[in-house]
Amino acid sequence: MADLNPEVLNALVRVMNGELDIETLTDEELLSLAAATRPDVARSTLHRALVELNNRGKRFAQIADDLGVHEATAARWAKPPSEDRRRRRGSE
Structure with a gap:
């Protein structure tokens, strides 16, 4: 990569x-x-960036304003990426 x-x-x-x-x-x-920009890499980078902004004292409402999204969206993006369950189901 x-x-x-x-x-x-x-x-x-x-x-x-x-x-x-x-x-x-x-x-x-x-x-x-x-x-x-692979989804797994981009999603992980987005999560890390938003968590760092929040750790530096920026609230999700402020982050959302800066990104032009809803506060709930910014908060959701800050959660750790979850496993893609579609792949797991296909290999079982």
Whole structure:
């Protein structure tokens, strides 16, 4: 899996903000972005970021305002990611 180094994170933010055209990226850069945004990785990173913001004293209402979502959504996103039960059912 690609490392979430500052260069990859910077490119990811620039792509998501529309500052960088995804069509100009190399295959290696595209694979790094794809690895960084895999649902399991992205969900875990979102959880960690929101928990850290909350630990620093920011309330979920403030975080929600900053993200443009409902307070309950921000609080839910801050919960640890749960196991994907669909995969477990399929392998049993």
